[in-house]
Amino acid sequence: MPIRSLPPQLVNQIAAGEVIERPASVVKELVENSLDAGTTRIDVELEAGGVRLIRVRDDGQGIAREELALALARHATSKIASLEDLERVATLGFRGEALPSIGAIARLSLTSRTADEEHGWRIEGDGHGHYGAPAPLPHPVGTSVEVRELFFNTPARRKFLRSEATEFGHVDTVLRRLALARMDVALHARHNGRGVYALNAAGEPREHAQRVAALLGPEFVRQSLHLRQAMTGLILRGWIARPTFSRSQPDLQYFYVNGRMVRDKLLAHAVRLAYQDVLFHGRHPAYVLYLELDPARVDVNAHPAKYEVRFRDGRLVHDYVFRTVEAALRNTTPQAMTPATAGARDTLQPAPAIHTQQPMPLHVAEDMAAYAQLHAASQASAQPAATAGVPPLGYALAQLHGVYILAATADGLVLVDMHAAHERITYERMKAALESGQVTSQPLLVPQNLAVSRAEADCAETHAPELARSGFVIERRSPESLAIREIPALLKDEDAAQLLRDVLADLVEHGKSRRIYAALDHVLATRACHTSVRAHRRLEIAEMNALLREMERTPRADQCNHGRPTWTHLGMADLDKLFLRGR
DSSP states (O other): OOOOOOOHHHHHHHHHHHHOSSHHHHHHHHHHHHHHTTOSEEEEEEEGGGTSEEEEEEOSSOOOGGGHHHHTSTTOOSSOOSHHHHTTOOSSOOSSOHHHHHHTTSEEEEEEEOTTSSSEEEEEBOSSSOBOOOEEEOOOSEEEEEEESTTTTOHHHHTTOOOHHHHHHHHHHHHHHHHHHOTTSEEEEEETTEEEEEEOOOOSHHHHHHHHHHHHOHHHHHTEEEEEEEETTEEEEEEEEOGGGOBSSSOSEEEEETTEEEOOHHHHHHHHHHHTTTSOTTOBOOEEEEEEEOGGGEEOOSSTTSOOOEETTHHHHHHHHHHHHHHHHHTOOHHHHSTTTTTTOSSOEEOOOOOOOOOOOOOOOOOHHHHHHHHHHHHHHSSOOGGGOOOTTOEEEEEETTTEEEEEETTEEEEEEHHHHHHHHHHHHHHHHHHTSOOOEEEEEEEEEEEOOHHHHHHHHHTHHHHHHTTOEEEEEETTEEEEEEEEGGGTTSOHHHHHHHHHHHHHHHSOOOHHHHHHHHHHHHHHHHHSOOTTOOOOHHHHHHHHHHHHTSTTTTBOTTSOBSEEEEEHHHHHHHTTTTO
16 A cells, blocks of 8 residues: 555544543543633533533633634644743643544534634534634633534444443543642533532632542541642642541542643652551552642653653652652651641641541560560650640540550540550661661572563662662672572561562662562561550550650651551540530
């Protein structure tokens, strides 16, 4: 078959196949165009899940009459004009493919008016790439786009659409993501005449939290920490849910880069790594995070749907996100949870919450030395001077069924799961001791050979000193072969070869890996569980107070190693409500 140019209509339909998958894709492209046009309010109207009708209206800058036809041409855009612009894209759209692609698979009409014009102009298409001349039409400043009968001329594509409810569900997901991306823009949406969203523009932090609660549920906000951290050229802000609000699926994870919703492996890995010490295996964190950086440092033209991005300094961004989220989770001490200090930190602003925990049926070995240390510490810290004020977790009153500690605080009552709390304390103490010095290694009687790729062997050679500090002593025997001579002593019962393979894979892809320390932490967590205060062990008041004071000094003290809460607070208002006082 000879080489020949494709007809314009076929070119547009091929492009549509890359950009337009379903009604939700159309909504995404049109709403993003509105946002790029500087709108302050967007109205979305749908019928039949968006298959019969999608109408998006904005109050942005509008399109001049002489540019309407050009707006429907491929690769015609007002957003970039040079390679330099492409390398610093700050808009959501920039390729100029959306409108002509939509017009190739649906009946599209475009009505717009600029501030300089007395009325609007409308241009209509037949779904086959043919458009009439612009006609005058009353219209406020801004743009309206109507898309009718999606895929009417491509039956093969239309048959892959799902039920109306399913298609609307995808649209709803897109609208939720965009509403979280631009809280300064009001969003109103209707489906089959029924109101779906009526979101006003949010300018203040409290209004931001209210929009997040409206879109993701008030419980997410109540169980989240608000963070904001800046370093040279990078800002990370948003909400991260406490480990106790973990999910069975990664269905509540929203990450934005310069206002663009992304599903980026590097960013997801950084957040997951920050949570690894506080979540059950198989659970997923929930978060809404916004990363801001110079547009020149990120390539947004790496995916047809622009969901994936490529960072110029990927390792730096990964490390920054990991350390910021990990630090916020580490700072969840009782002091940070008290009203007196709420909002004092720019990086960590916890929302007030009441944690609950089910009894933990842990059958653990009891280490009497732990009680000796606990009792010794209690002599100095059991009852601080009255002038020092009531500490965050208060003073112990009693022990309940050998499981919980009851303590009186300045404004109510605290209940502490003593085993879970001491497990976290012991674990953090062990980790601090491990991180303060080099990991102890154990020589292998017979070195273990490991076949790897050339890239992994090169990486192992480059990172050999770092691996040695982590307990792995290796040498390169050939271009694609390594010999493991020593392994971390704590991991003598683990599959060291597989762990090293995973570490090398991380180093090749991300330039760093915490898998060794994650494995070491797992061993320490098990030991901490076995050496912590055992449930049903009788404690004296002094020992209880010693445990409370130690919790106040321990990172991540609000949850145990399994991600469960270690304490819950009931204020006087909560107690009064229980007993109907004041009614």
